[in-house]
Amino acid sequence: TFGSASAAELVVGFSQIGSESGWRAAETTLTKQQAEQRGIDLKFADAQQKQENQIKAIRSFIAQGVNAILVAPVVATGWDEVLQEAKDAEIPVILLDRTVDASDDLYLTAVTSDLVHEGNVAGKWLADTVAGKPCNVVELQGTTGSSPAIDRKKGFEQALSGHDNLKIIRSQTGDFTRTKGKEVMESFLKAEGGGKNICALYAHNDDMAVGAIQAIKEAGLKPGTDILVVSIDAVPDIFQAMAAGEANATVELTPNMAGPAFDALAAYLKDGKAPGKWIQTESKLYTQADDPMKVYEEKKGLGY
Amino acid sequence: MKQKYLPLTATILIFVLSYALCAAQYPNILSTRVIGNLLTDNAFLGIAAVGMTFVILSGGIDLSVGSVIAFTGVFLAVVLEHTSMHPLAAFALVLTITTLFGALMGVIIHYLEMPAFIVTLAGMFLARGMAFVLSIDSIPIKHPFYATLKGLYYKLPGGGRITLIGGLMLLVFAVGILVAHRTRFGTNVYALGGGTATAKLMGVPVASTTVKIYAFSGLLAGLSGIVFSLYTSAGYSLAAVGVELDAITAVVIGGTLLTGGSGFVAGTLVGLFIQGLIQTYITFDGSLSSWWTKILIGALLFAFILLQKGIIHLSRDARQRA
Amino acid sequence: MQATSDNILSAVRIDKGFPGTKALDKVDFLLQRGEVHALLGENGAGKSTLIKCLTGAYRRDGGSILLDGVEVDPRDTFDAQRLGIGTVYQEVNLLPNLSVAENLFLGRQPRRLGMVDIRAMNRKARELLSEYELELDVTRALGSYSVAIQQIVAIARAVDLSGKVLILDEPTASLDAHEVAMLFCIVRRLKARGLGIIFITHFLEQVYEISDRITVLRNGRLVGTRNTADLNRRDLIAMMIGRELAAEIHAVQANAAEGEPRYRFRNYGRRGRIDPFDLDVRAGEVVGIAGLLGSGRTEMAEVLFGAHRADSGTAEIDGRRVDLSSPRAAIRQKFGFCPEDRKTAGIVGDLSVRENIVLALQARRGWTRPISRAEQNRLADLYIRTLDIRTADREKPIKLLSGGNQQKAILARWLATEPEFLILDEPTRGIDVGAHAEIVRLIESLREKGMSLIVISSELEELIAYSTRIIVLRDRAHVAELEGEHITAHQIVEAIAAANERRAS
Amino acid sequence: MIPILRTYLARLLPQLIALAAILIAISMTFPGFLNLEIQNGRLYGSLIDILNRGAPVVLLAIGMTVVIATKGIDLSVGAVMAICGAVAASFITSGHSLFETLLITIAVGILCGMWNGILVAVLDIQPIIATLVLMVAGRGIAQLVTEGAILTFNDPGLIFIGSGSFAGLPMPVVVWLVFGILVALLVRRSALGMLIEAIGVNRQASTLSGVLTPVLLIAAYMLSGLSAAIAGIIAAADIRGADANNAGLWLELDAILAVVVGGTSLLGGRFSIAASVLGAIIIQAINTGILLSGFPPEFNLIIKAAIIVFILVLQSPRFRAACAFLAIPRRAAKTTEQEAK
Ligand SMILES: Nc1ncnc2c1ncn2[C@@H]1O[C@H](COP(=O)(O)OP(=O)(O)OP(=O)(O)O)[C@@H](O)[C@H]1O
Numbered sequence A: 001t002f003g004s005a006s007a008a009e010l011v012v013g014f015s016q017i018g019s020e021s022g023w024r025a026a027e028t029t030l031t032k033q034q035a036e037q038r039g040i041d042l043k044f045a046d047a048q049q050k051q052e053n054q055i056k057a058i059r060s061f062i063a064q065g066v067n068a069i070l071v072a073p074v075v076a077t078g079w080d081e082v083l084q085e086a087k088d089a090e091i092p093v094i095l096l097d098r099t100v101d102a103s104d105d106l107y108l109t110a111v112t113s114d115l116v117h118e119g120n121v122a123g124k125w126l127a128d129t130v131a132g133k134p135c136n137v138v139e140l141q142g143t144t145g146s147s148p149a150i151d152r153k154k155g156f157e158q159a160l161s162g163h164d165n166l167k168i169i170r171s172q173t174g175d176f177t178r179t180k181g182k183e184v185m186e187s188f189l190k191a192e193g194g195g196k197n198i199c200a201l202y203a204h205n206d207d208m209a210v211g212a213i214q215a216i217k218e219a220g221l222k223p224g225t226d227i228l229v230v231s232i233d234a235v236p237d238i239f240q241a242m243a244a245g246e247a248n249a250t251v252e253l254t255p256n257m258a259g260p261a262f263d264a265l266a267a268y269l270k271d272g273k274a275p276g277k278w279i280q281t282e283s284k285l286y287t288q289a290d291d292p293m294k295v296y297e298e299k300k301g302l303g304y
Numbered sequence B: 001m002k003q004k005y006l007p008l009t010a011t012i013l014i015f016v017l018s019y020a021l022c023a024a025q026y027p028n029i030l031s032t033r034v035i036g037n038l039l040t041d042n043a044f045l046g047i048a049a050v051g052m053t054f055v056i057l058s059g060g061i062d063l064s065v066g067s068v069i070a071f072t073g074v075f076l077a078v079v080l081e082h083t084s085m086h087p088l089a090a091f092a093l094v095l096t097i098t099t100l101f102g103a104l105m106g107v108i109i110h111y112l113e114m115p116a117f118i119v120t121l122a123g124m125f126l127a128r129g130m131a132f133v134l135s136i137d138s139i140p141i142k143h144p145f146y147a148t149l150k151g152l153y154y155k156l157p158g159g160g161r162i163t164l165i166g167g168l169m170l171l172v173f174a175v176g177i178l179v180a181h182r183t184r185f186g187t188n189v190y191a192l193g194g195g196t197a198t199a200k201l202m203g204v205p206v207a208s209t210t211v212k213i214y215a216f217s218g219l220l221a222g223l224s225g226i227v228f229s230l231y232t233s234a235g236y237s238l239a240a241v242g243v244e245l246d247a248i249t250a251v252v253i254g255g256t257l258l259t260g261g262s263g264f265v266a267g268t269l270v271g272l273f274i275q276g277l278i279q280t281y282i283t284f285d286g287s288l289s290s291w292w293t294k295i296l297i298g299a300l301l302f303a304f305i306l307l308q309k310g311i312i313h314l315s316r317d318a319r320q321r322a
Numbered sequence C: 001m002q003a004t005s006d007n008i009l010s011a012v013r014i015d016k017g018f019p020g021t022k023a024l025d026k027v028d029f030l031l032q033r034g035e036v037h038a039l040l041g042e043n044g045a046g047k048s049t050l051i052k053c054l055t056g057a058y059r060r061d062g063g064s065i066l067l068d069g070v071e072v073d074p075r076d077t078f079d080a081q082r083l084g085i086g087t088v089y090q091e092v093n094l095l096p097n098l099s100v101a102e103n104l105f106l107g108r109q110p111r112r113l114g115m116v117d118i119r120a121m122n123r124k125a126r127e128l129l130s131e132y133e134l135e136l137d138v139t140r141a142l143g144s145y146s147v148a149i150q151q152i153v154a155i156a157r158a159v160d161l162s163g164k165v166l167i168l169d170e171p172t173a174s175l176d177a178h179e180v181a182m183l184f185c186i187v188r189r190l191k192a193r194g195l196g197i198i199f200i201t202h203f204l205e206q207v208y209e210i211s212d213r214i215t216v217l218r219n220g221r222l223v224g225t226r227n228t229a230d231l232n233r234r235d236l237i238a239m240m241i242g243r244e245l246a247a248e249i250h251a252v253q254a255n256a257a258e259g260e261p262r263y264r265f266r267n268y269g270r271r272g273r274i275d276p277f278d279l280d281v282r283a284g285e286v287v288g289i290a291g292l293l294g295s296g297r298t299e300m301a302e303v304l305f306g307a308h309r310a311d312s313g314t315a316e317i318d319g320r321r322v323d324l325s326s327p328r329a330a331i332r333q334k335f336g337f338c339p340e341d342r343k344t345a346g347i348v349g350d351l352s353v354r355e356n357i358v359l360a361l362q363a364r365r366g367w368t369r370p371i372s373r374a375e376q377n378r379l380a381d382l383y384i385r386t387l388d389i390r391t392a393d394r395e396k397p398i399k400l401l402s403g404g405n406q407q408k409a410i411l412a413r414w415l416a417t418e419p420e421f422l423i424l425d426e427p428t429r430g431i432d433v434g435a436h437a438e439i440v441r442l443i444e445s446l447r448e449k450g451m452s453l454i455v456i457s458s459e460l461e462e463l464i465a466y467s468t469r470i471i472v473l474r475d476r477a478h479v480a481e482l483e484g485e486h487i488t489a490h491q492i493v494e495a496i497a498a499a500n501e502r503r504a505s
Numbered sequence D: 001m002i003p004i005l006r007t008y009l010a011r012l013l014p015q016l017i018a019l020a021a022i023l024i025a026i027s028m029t030f031p032g033f034l035n036l037e038i039q040n041g042r043l044y045g046s047l048i049d050i051l052n053r054g055a056p057v058v059l060l061a062i063g064m065t066v067v068i069a070t071k072g073i074d075l076s077v078g079a080v081m082a083i084c085g086a087v088a089a090s091f092i093t094s095g096h097s098l099f100e101t102l103l104i105t106i107a108v109g110i111l112c113g114m115w116n117g118i119l120v121a122v123l124d125i126q127p128i129i130a131t132l133v134l135m136v137a138g139r140g141i142a143q144l145v146t147e148g149a150i151l152t153f154n155d156p157g158l159i160f161i162g163s164g165s166f167a168g169l170p171m172p173v174v175v176w177l178v179f180g181i182l183v184a185l186l187v188r189r190s191a192l193g194m195l196i197e198a199i200g201v202n203r204q205a206s207t208l209s210g211v212l213t214p215v216l217l218i219a220a221y222m223l224s225g226l227s228a229a230i231a232g233i234i235a236a237a238d239i240r241g242a243d244a245n246n247a248g249l250w251l252e253l254d255a256i257l258a259v260v261v262g263g264t265s266l267l268g269g270r271f272s273i274a275a276s277v278l279g280a281i282i283i284q285a286i287n288t289g290i291l292l293s294g295f296p297p298e299f300n301l302i303i304k305a306a307i308i309v310f311i312l313v314l315q316s317p318r319f320r321a322a323c324a325f326l327a328i329p330r331r332a333a334k335t336t337e338q339e340a341k
């Protein structure tokens, strides 16, 4: 409907949550890159962490008559109505990095990782690594109420159940940030005999782990040795820490969700073939054995 | 025209002008769909902003509204999921709670002579904390009554809709305007804004007015929460973070003085539309990065305030010359 | 004392203490039906405090109040209003942001179907004000009118509220003769209706003109109650200040100053505020500004001081062009300005008397050169003593001082800067007889020391006493200038009237 | 000297009592709380953590106090923190010396404050809204500098500011102590304090008395910008990286809260830097206490709200008046005087 756009050019709206972390920035960068590579005109809308803004953005994408919509939903609930509107307007919607609590005929597909699974992978690694020795774990949760915090906690606890040697002794929110991660870890160390009672740290994201690693060092302990560190996301900085032996493992959450999404969209638009309802991205585990510096170099330029 | 209508007129003028500018660039902005969306998407904010207008007119501030909205949503979701209560009964219950919550803040503000900013800041922590305690998960609301309510809308030609909640917001504004300008309570609100000590000497029942103002704001925050839960069919404890700032912004762009005593409920509606327009424009543009979005929102906010000042200043000068 | 049956309001042994002050000490006060009862005393004697205790604005510490023989205890002013006590508090206590009509009918707006009937309210407001010969746009914000108008509105409101008792705390401070006459006419009418009226003022002529009885307070204690007719002026003053006053305003005609004008304003003015005027002031000269309410006297003072920048004309001092575009610029030229509206433009309420006194001096020195605490104390004590400012100590927040004492503190603020050109806008407003005489004396001594003064006052007697020259304003323009033996009340009134006729023709 | 000290103590008494009460309450639930030991040549312990972690809010509160005293408010400090952290990180990583970096960063902070000040003093925009502009746009500017990522750095000098120690105290504590004392001396030894209070109480009267109101207003906001810049540097140095997305997020509210807990009125006028610093420490003590308590994070906000309400009720003029009724008469006189205010 836009005069300037050529008939062949696809216009896709992308409603991003915001820019609350380096991972999110990388996802945005990659989405834009992928769109550019495919010659897609990407309409980007930043929702500043607010669902209402995402709904508004989707509505105005519909009003503009885009060809498709990508959404990275901030929360699982509350999408039925606006997705229905998109459906009525015959605009396919693809969900990125999180699914929603809505009937699955309202969207084309969801490209996500499994958050519970991520926690599970981290938990399994820890259980395998300590191998039956008693181990007190402290947990740095994400923002209270956010779905990664809830699911990553759940997955981790699932992996730990049945391993009576592993016990979560303290769990607090670090708001997904380095500063809070460091502050909360400091208090964990004070509360647990200067850190002597702590054998491992599980952080819901790498940023908190990086902050916590500094706190551990400042308390005179060796992260990675005295206290095992496992976290999720696989942002570049954690690979540096791994290379230095200060972190032990991370579970990757790939920021490239748009690539598979655009592929599925292209296939669908070409011959109407609907993809499966869930395109799961890999939750790959990285440890110190995976040449962390190499991964760091690879990831450095992706806008994390 | 009267001096006191000047800020209001300036705001309306700015809105119309900028709407025209946006429409010139993106003709779709004129579609009924966009206009309908402007109402629906801002319904909860608008309702909360009406309450905020009263609070600000009285010289106070209410930072708790965003949290109260979240609390209301979670409360409704939990109640509707775990009990067989009818949504209407749940609405009544939650509105009672939020009204009492507001009244309690008013009581503390008046009787303990504490600044509203701080009391309502504590209220903000408390309400969101209560929401967390009820549930940290986001809970979908599947009650059929919700679907019925959402099915109620008036379809405009061109695909736009005036939804129930959009209509409700307009109704709340209408009631707000009546209360502010046509009741003794409304005048008392302005009187408090003019100076509490003087108002007291003039026989304004300061205590009951203060309590009523915050209760009213609590009631509308609750109503806004209901609207928000209808809007998203869910309750989520992290919802509506920072809505209080948006509401304050709408009130102030609408020409109400934060020091109290001067302004209009109707102005808030225009302020709300201006904010909505900024957002619509940004999504229509769609080329801005996250950071440029923030910078542009700030810059446009600044531009609106400046324009408003300019218009008021110019017409004052003109009057003096006349 | 009179038979109690006649008393509409009796206050018995009222006590009220503030930190460091015993504002009222077992004060008795009896008000009869159909009398005008003047409540007199020096600044800070406790008059306003007594009123506030009677109307529930303050909680009294002890004592009882009887209205119509029934014990009452108004918890707040709303209660008092309901009991039929209408009050005009000292300083205009209305809401500047509300319309005139809303101020008049706050809390008792006419309603129709539960909604305020704005049209009826405005109509009633216009009717009410027409009794006071005031033709206003009652829908405009009260704050856009001058202090005088606000004062009249406050009076109109109180009169309308008073079913039994009307209390007027210095209602005439900002009114001129004509308005005062009008007010008295209304007061007499109410009196005839059997209301009891309490009237506080520092104008003794008015006391003798209107009151039936007089009660005098001193330092929070009752001195006594007398029939006005039986008390001569001298004795009254002695009752008030506890000694004989050497002389009230001595109507000695000041000599016209000699020499070249120091200050020369040419075609000076600001559009919409004051028409361009020419003004010359010599050293050692007091130029009085006379005019009716709203004639633009305050505006002229503000333009002279740079509070509003002049948009036409030039200012010269000793033949040298000077910049007076802001208060700071004016202060640099050793100007000083005591504003008329002391509550909003004068006092800095939360700060202490000491800080208020040194404020202008400190501002002129700049923030890097603080005045030492010892010096501040010295200055404060000096002026508290010389101007007889009644305060428990110099650290008391100025807003807790009585109105007259606040005025003196503001005056002290400017004297501390040792100005050469001092503008006083209604300097004696709300000041008691003793202090009044002192201020008049002060103005004269300042003049004798070679200072140039511009004094605005609504009290012609006073103006005549100290002015070497008088400028008459009307409708924001200079209409006459009187000098030497032409300075008489009669001539001033003539000048205003003549301008009126000129305008009419 | 002694009477001055006594009035000073009397002013700070409520804050000191509140702080003591909180510390005692925490040490009852968590016994090792008051322990202090020397480790690697610096003091180590939860009490030190409170002082250290409180640094950003203390710094912000110092600037905020002065702004609030002028009857203003500065919502932009959190965003300015983010901008300054980002600027510092990007300068140090692009090879500038530590000195240059600090200079530029502080200049940027002051500039931000000046912008706010001009909006308030010259354009006469209401402070909340004037500073809201920068609060919204500022974070965008910070993200523009870091491009949304966490910009890490390894400069030992800059890192030292965040996690080094001096005379046994963590650097952030040293920084805020020095800054606080400097500012307090600046405003109290010069006439600034009184002039600012005068502006806050009655701007019109102050202007008419020749006070240079616009300049002082702008200066107040510049001081707030400076505080935010220092806080931003400390926050970035602490985690060795500039987190434009989260640095200082919502910290403006904590800073305002600290000022109010410190007993400075939001209506402007009388202020005390020391009391605001104590207020900030009280707030950090609450936060640290919550972390140490081991409650699930869902309860954090409720606990915080409850304690704050409790402290404010204790401080409220009404409550104190009621208490003074029972206490010695002299104190009673003091409180009623405050009531009259
Ligand atoms: N709220 C208050 N707190 C402390 N002291 C007060 C307060 N109000 C009045 N005072 C003191 O009480 C005394 C009586 O004051 P009041 O205002 O009644 O005097 P007044 O007779 O009305 O004087 P004026 O003629 O100047 O109006 C004064 O010393 C004043 O400083």
Ligand SMILES: Nc1ncnc2c1ncn2[C@@H]1O[C@H](COP(=O)(O)OP(=O)(O)OP(=O)(O)O)[C@@H](O)[C@H]1O
Pocket (backbone or CB within 6 Å): C135, C145, C146, C147, C148, C149, C174, C291, C292, C293, C294, C295, C296, C297, C298, C299, C300, C340, C458
């Ligand atoms: N009777 C009136 N009706 C309408 N407006 C009036 C009236 N009297 C005064 N005003 C307005 O009030 C404003 C204030 O005038 P200003 O204060 O300069 O008067 P003034 O001569 O200083 O009198 P005063 O100081 O005694 O009030 C004027 O601009 C005028 O427009």
Ligand SMILES: [Mg+2]
Pocket (backbone or CB within 6 Å): C047, C048, C049, C090, C169, C402, C403
């Ligand atoms: Mg008085």
Ligand SMILES: [Mg+2]
Pocket (backbone or CB within 6 Å): C297, C298, C299, C340, C425
């Ligand atoms: Mg005047």
